Structures are given as structure tokens and as C-alpha cells.
Amino acid sequence: MDDHRADLRSGKLKLYALEKVLPPDEAVGLRREFIAGETNTDLAALGEYTIPIDRVVARNCENMIGCVQIPVGVAGPVTVCGEYAEGSFWLPLATTEGALVASVNRGCSAISKAGGAEVRILRDGMTRAPVFAAGSVAHAHEVVAFAEDHLMEIAEIAQSTTSHGEFLGMVPYVVGTSVFLRFEFDTKDAMGMNMVTIASQKVADFIARETGARLVALSGNMCTDKKPAAINLVEGRGKTVTAGVFLPDDLIRDVFKCDTASLLDVNTRKNLVGSARAGAIGFNAHAANIIAALYIACGQDPAHVVEGSSCITTADPMDGGVYVAVTLPAVQVGTVGGGTGIATQAACLSLLGVAGGGDPPGANAKAFAEIVAAGVLAGELSLLGALAAQHLAKAHKELGRG
Structure with missing residues (x-):
């Protein structure tokens, strides 16, 4: 030594x-x-x-000198009524923000008392978008036409690089002489960025060779990875998930100490009008808080909180209560690969019952995405309730002061 x-x-x-x-x-x-x-x-x-x-x-880490430890709290159980996640789940939340776990815990209680969160995955596809330089706008058009005409061959080339992933399709975008081809893949239980990058490289090399276009970068930022982007909000990236629950008037009073009208007013004026006036990508109270805490605890790439936070929270008045829902267009999660194999993170995935590969393939990652959406819904409900009841400062004073 x-x-x-x-x-x-x-x-x-x-x-x-x-x-x-x-x-x-x-x-x-x-x-x-x-x-x-x-x-x-x-x-x-x-x-x-x-x-x-x-x-x-x-x-996972080059030039490692040790570990930074983050406290992990548990919220729940929360009842989830999904297509892949069905039952009661304790949510492991890695955070240093006082009051966060307590807040999510209260939201979980409300959801469970209401019978559980309905959760559905609307679409599933991880993207990578290489950018090519064409010689002219006419050449750019030819590149796109070639890619569209040879889509079956492109699919075969992509499939040759992976025994797990599945090529789903391609959407072209042209800006002058720049050609962006947004490839989409089903990556099963992996978050899949390595998988789609390797497949996209082989496909991009084929297109460049056959069309004479110059491959400038394997990622042209139309993917869009780890950056706020309207394309992810509109088209989705990873898993597009929605979760909702009907809350009766008396449950709102009992759990959140406010009335239904006040909760609706906060969601409209804060989450919708306030976010619109601010030019926000997401329209929510604090979805990133819950996503970050779950991602860090469960070995996900925390940079994907950027896309995950583009959540839209809606509240629909109904007879006897309100139906609150969250729609998350870009939940990028996996239960194999990356940080999921680290012992502490694997333990948190096991706590949720989603560690490792699913049966059928992809089932565990989809179940995890549904649980994430239910957790976000719990966090949104609790903060909306705290704001409607004018309790936010009190909670942070009691639980969040350093």
C-alpha cells in the first residue's frame, strides 16, 4: 500500500x-x-x-471515494389499483427535506381511505434522436424519405443489438439542413438509455452510409433526455402514467381540514393558472419532490426528475366530492440495470415488490411506474390540502426546521 x-x-x-x-x-x-x-x-x-x-x-461510479448517505423514510401504505401494481405499498422516500415524508404519508392515508388510486399507463417508449447534417433542404427531405421507406430494415438493425428491447417506430423532424430522427423503443424492465443508444448508433450509421448525410451527434436533443422539453410533455418519453382518486367531501374535511371548494380553488389558481402565467412545463404542486425521493431510494437516475416533474394535476368537481388526478408524461424508470443492483437500492425495490425482471418482461418496471404515479398523487393531495387549510407554514415550522 x-x-x-x-x-x-x-x-x-x-x-x-x-x-x-x-x-x-x-x-x-x-x-x-x-x-x-x-x-x-x-x-x-x-x-x-x-x-x-x-x-x-x-x-456505477468512477474514481469512487466513498458514499453520501441520505435518510430514507417510509410513507403509506397506499392502495394502488393499477394494471400492474395492485395492493397496498409502503413507499421508500430518500430525502433530507423535513415534512416531505409526513406530507406524502397523509396523502397515502387519504387515497387508501377513498378506496385506492386508479392508475393506468397510457403509453411506453424510450427515445433517442440522432441529428444528421444534410447538404441541402432537398437532401434533408431525401434522408427522411429513405428512413421512412426502409423502416422495416431499420427495425431489424435495431433489434440485432438487443435481445430485450423492441423497436417501436420513428418520427422525423427537419430544421433547414438538420435532420432529427426520433427513434422509440420498448425497453421492458430496463430504463433503457444504454439499450436505445447502442441500437440508435447502429441504425444511424446505416442511414448515414446509405444517404450521404453526416451523423453529427447520436443525441440531437430531440429525445429529450434530462432537460425540460415540451416534446416530452406532448409525446411522452418512457412511461406516460396517470393516477386518480375520488375524494368525498367528508374525507377531505377529516384528513385535510379544509373543504372541497378550497382545495379546488388552490389547484386551479396555483397549479393551473399560476403555472401557466409562469410559463412552466409542468402544472403541479411539487411532483418533483416525490419523484426525486423515490428515484434516489430505488436506484433510478435522479436527473430524470427533470422530465418526471412535467406533471399536470387536475381536480374535477363531482357530486359529493372531487376527483383529483395526476398525469405524468415522462416517467423513466427501470427495475434492472443502472443503480438498481446496488444493495440498498435493490432493498427499496424489493420493499415495493418490483426488484429485478418481471414476468412477463416489462411488468416490474410498469408496476413501479404505477406506484410512482400513486405516490405523486399522494404528495399533490397533501400539499393542496395544506395550502387550502393554510397549514403549510405550520407544518414546515414543526417538521422542517433545521
Whole structure:
């Protein structure tokens, strides 16, 4: 170990190469020690972790120096009446925001008392959109025509790269001499970005070779990945999910301490009018809070909270109560691959009963997406109720103060 320390200091051994000469835990420890010395910082707390890291250093994190721990609370149980998720579920929420878990817990209680959240997946398709440079607008038109005329061949090429995914289709977009081809795939239980990227590369190479268009970038931002975008709100990306529940007037009074009219007014003026005036992509109270907490706990890519937060919350007055629903156009989740195999995250997926591959393939990821939507609905209901009852500041004062 002393030789390795000396080699690091001299530059003979690179930080990123430590796993090639040491077991993972020792490599991480030595790297942390080196960085602590270089920055004169106490990093000992980062070395306190229980997850096995052999897989982590190989597949999830380069130049690892330790782990940041996030508290995980549980909300629920919440009753979900979906096509893939059916029953009562405890929601693992990783967060440092005081009052969040308590708020979602109250929403879960209201949903369960009302008989459960109806949840449906409206469509399912992960996208990747390469951008090509054509020589002229006429050439750009020819590129699109070629891709449309050879769609079956494109599907075969895409399918040759994966034994799990399924090519669903393509939508072209042209801007001057730039050609964007938005490919869509069913990625089963994987979130699927690696799968669709590899497939899209082979397809894009074929199109460039056959048309003479120049492949500029494998992602042309029409996908759109990890950025706010109207195309995801309109067309969807990943799973488009909706969840709703009818709340009787007396349940609203008992659980949220407000009346139905006040809850409706808050949703209209805050979630709809306020969001529209602000030019928001999403029209909701705080969907990102619940999505982020569930994604982090369950090994999802937290950057996809960007798309997930483009949620629209609606409230329809009905005889004797109100029907509240959330529509999430871009829920990008998986139960295999990525961070789902890390021990703590796998435990949270197991808590939900969706860890690993589903039977049939894709069933677990769809069930997880339905649970996410039910959790978002719970969070929306609770915050709408707190605002309608003028209780928001009180709750944060009691539960969220540092």
C-alpha cells in the first residue's frame, strides 16, 4: 500500500487506475485518503458504508471515494389499483427535506381511505434522436424519405443489438439542413438509455452510409433526455402514467381540514393558472419532490426528475366530492440495470415488490411506474390540502426546521 501511495504522489499511478492494482475497498480507501490530504479535508464520514462496491466501481461510479448517505423514510401504505401494481405499498422516500415524508404519508392515508388510486399507463417508449447534417433542404427531405421507406430494415438493425428491447417506430423532424430522427423503443424492465443508444448508433450509421448525410451527434436533443422539453410533455418519453382518486367531501374535511371548494380553488389558481402565467412545463404542486425521493431510494437516475416533474394535476368537481388526478408524461424508470443492483437500492425495490425482471418482461418496471404515479398523487393531495387549510407554514415550522 505504501508503494501505491508513493506512486500516486509521484504521478506514476493515476487515481482512476487504483482498482487495477488493489481490491475495490482498498482502492476507494486509498483514493479517499489521497484526496483528503490534497484538500486538507476530513473525509472519514464518506468511508462509512455497507454496500458491496465491487459492482459499483465497475458499473456505477468512477474514481469512487466513498458514499453520501441520505435518510430514507417510509410513507403509506397506499392502495394502488393499477394494471400492474395492485395492493397496498409502503413507499421508500430518500430525502433530507423535513415534512416531505409526513406530507406524502397523509396523502397515502387519504387515497387508501377513498378506496385506492386508479392508475393506468397510457403509453411506453424510450427515445433517442440522432441529428444528421444534410447538404441541402432537398437532401434533408431525401434522408427522411429513405428512413421512412426502409423502416422495416431499420427495425431489424435495431433489434440485432438487443435481445430485450423492441423497436417501436420513428418520427422525423427537419430544421433547414438538420435532420432529427426520433427513434422509440420498448425497453421492458430496463430504463433503457444504454439499450436505445447502442441500437440508435447502429441504425444511424446505416442511414448515414446509405444517404450521404453526416451523423453529427447520436443525441440531437430531440429525445429529450434530462432537460425540460415540451416534446416530452406532448409525446411522452418512457412511461406516460396517470393516477386518480375520488375524494368525498367528508374525507377531505377529516384528513385535510379544509373543504372541497378550497382545495379546488388552490389547484386551479396555483397549479393551473399560476403555472401557466409562469410559463412552466409542468402544472403541479411539487411532483418533483416525490419523484426525486423515490428515484434516489430505488436506484433510478435522479436527473430524470427533470422530465418526471412535467406533471399536470387536475381536480374535477363531482357530486359529493372531487376527483383529483395526476398525469405524468415522462416517467423513466427501470427495475434492472443502472443503480438498481446496488444493495440498498435493490432493498427499496424489493420493499415495493418490483426488484429485478418481471414476468412477463416489462411488468416490474410498469408496476413501479404505477406506484410512482400513486405516490405523486399522494404528495399533490397533501400539499393542496395544506395550502387550502393554510397549514403549510405550520407544518414546515414543526417538521422542517433545521
